[in-house]
Amino acid sequence: MNLREWKNRFFRWLDGDYDVMANIMEGSLEPDESHEKVKNDRKAAHKELTSSGFSQAVIDAERKGFYRIYIGVAIVSCIVLIGVLLYTVSLLPKYGQENPRAVEVSDRYIERGLEETGAVNVVAGMILDYRAFDTLGESHVLFAALLCVMILLKKDKKNMDSRFDDYYQIERDAYFDVSKDSVMRKVGMLIVPCILVFGIYILLNGQNGPGGGFSGGAVMGAGLIIFESAFGFELVDSFFTAKVSMLISFISLTFYCFAKGYVFFMGANHLHNHIPKGIPGAILSGGLILPLNIAVGLVVACTMFGFYSLFKRGSIGGV
Amino acid sequence: MIFEWIRFALCAVCLITAMICFTAAVLGANRFGFIMNRVHAGGVGDTLGLFLVALSIILGDGFHMGELKLCFIIIFMWFTSPVSSHVLIQVEYFTNPHLYEHVRREDREALTEEDQ
Numbered sequence: 241m242n243l244r245e246w247k248n249r250f251f252r253w254l255d256g257d258y259d260v261m262a263n264i265m266e267g268s269l270e271p272d273e274s275h276e277k278v279k280n281d282r283k284a285a286h287k288e289l290t291s292s293g294f295s296q297a298v299i300d301a302e303r304k305g306f307y308r309i310y311i312g313v314a315i316v317s318c319i320v321l322i323g324v325l326l327y328t329v330s331l332l333p334k335y336g337q338e339n340p341r342a343v344e345v346s347d348r349y350i351e352r353g354l355e356e357t358g359a360v361n362v363v364a365g366m367i368l369d370y371r372a373f374d375t376l377g378e379s380h381v382l383f384a385a386l387l388c389v390m391i392l393l394k395k396d397k398k399n400m401d402s403r404f405d406d407y408y409q410i411e412r413d414a415y416f417d418v419s420k421d422s423v424m425r426k427v428g429m430l431i432v433p434c435i436l437v438f439g440i441y442i443l444l445n446g447q448n449g450p451g452g453g454f455s456g457g458a459v460m461g462a463g464l465i466i467f468e469s470a471f472g473f474e475l476v477d478s479f480f481t482a483k484v485s486m487l488i489s490f491i492s493l494t495f496y497c498f499a500k501g502y503v504f505f506m507g508a509n510h511l512h513n514h515i516p517k518g519i520p521g522a523i524l525s526g527g528l529i530l531p532l533n534i535a536v537g538l539v540v541a542c543t544m545f546g547f548y549s550l551f552k553r554g555s556i557g558g559v
Numbered sequence: 560m561i562f563e564w565i566r567f568a569l570c571a572v573c574l575i576t577a578m579i580c581f582t583a584a585v586l587g588a589n590r591f592g593f594i595m596n597r598v599h600a601g602g603v604g605d606t607l608g609l610f611l612v613a614l615s616i617i618l619g620d621g622f623h624m625g626e627l628k629l630c631f632i633i634i635f636m637w638f639t640s641p642v643s644s645h646v647l648i649q650v651e652y653f654t655n656p657h658l659y660e661h662v663r664r665e666d667r668e669a670l671t672e673e674d675q
Contacts, residue, residue: 421649427642
């Protein structure tokens with residue numbers, strides 16, 4: 241097999257005409273018959289778009305002006321980024337060399353963490369007290385990711401293509417629906433409450449042991465997903481709609497912002513904040529760590545179930 | 560003394576059997592061609608292999624709080640792993656139009672037209 245054949249095959253693979261695994265994997269998909277048609281349609285649309293002189297002129301002008309600036313800005317920003325990163329690397333301590341500043345910070349966390357944050361779990365004290373803004377950013381990233389997925393996958397009449405008519409058919413017939421399966425239902429009935437209680441336990445125990453908002457929220461989201469796959473979307477829709485999901489996320493993130501903003505503001509001005517630390521080891525201890533864990537956990541659970549719901553049927557809680 | 564040795568032997572036998580189970584599961588899940596065979600092989604590792612590992616730990620260490628948690632894990636896995644296999648197979652059964660090509664020939668002849 242010569243080089244040209246390999247190249248030909250590679251480009252066919254890029255176009256989706258050729259399946260590398262066709263003879264290896266069993267049950268691989270048949271080549272898509274409508275692929276050629278879609279390609280022709282796209283070509284025709286492109287031709288129609290470029291055939292009129294005015295639109296061609298607009299496209300040319302855009303290409304001339306915009307793409308030059310675009311390429312220039314891209315090159316400059318890449319070079320600047322590379323320079324900044326290389327400069328930062330040159331300031332890092334050498335491999336194996338002790339970094340006095342980092343040791344100072346971690347020693348402080350380990351030695352005075354319990355006293356200053358009131359949390360037995362040093363990691364919880366670190367991520368939700370000393371570095372709470374970092375965790376706030378992470379929660380916001382999750383929320384933003386949910387919004388992005390919603391923009392991309394939310395299914396309504398405006399963005400539905402005629403090609404997806406079959407999809408509606410499948411959805412109506414509950415073709416892939418296993419929720420009527422009695423085995424899944426019985427086991428779901430037993431398992432789901434245990435998983436949710438376990439998730440809440442991890443959430444509330446974050447300041448005393450391993451656990452916290454992210455892991456507890458992930459377990460709760462997984463419990464919701466299992467609940468959905470056992471009982472179907474109808475039951476979930478009765479209590480978890482898009483509005484409820486957004487409300488929970490919004491209230492959690494706003495509470496996080498204001499609570500932690502208050503603490504940081506008071507701390508920065510050397511004032512006493514009025515949040516009791518409690519007895520270390522009790523459930524109600526660690527000052528703000530417990531409520532912040534709950535806020536983060538709720539956001540994570542909403543995000544996980546939102547992803548699942550959007551990927552499975554294109555909406556959260558009914559169309 | 561002799562009791563300790565018996566306990567150690569039982570523990571070792573359990574662990575080795577579990578290793579065999581997991582080896583079968585890994586090999587089967589990677590080497591079998593058809594999904595039902597793969598799911599079957601994986602299910603062996605998830606249920607019997609895990610149970611034998613836990614049993615050998617309980618035999619070797621005695622029954623404490625940690626082993627109680629291990630028992631809960633076993634119960635959980637025995638509930639969930641067969642159900643996940645069941646659901647996977649169900650999807651395969653409902654969506655694969657060439658399913659009957661994987662049935663043995665003499666079994667296929669025994670099936671009626673309506674079944675196919």
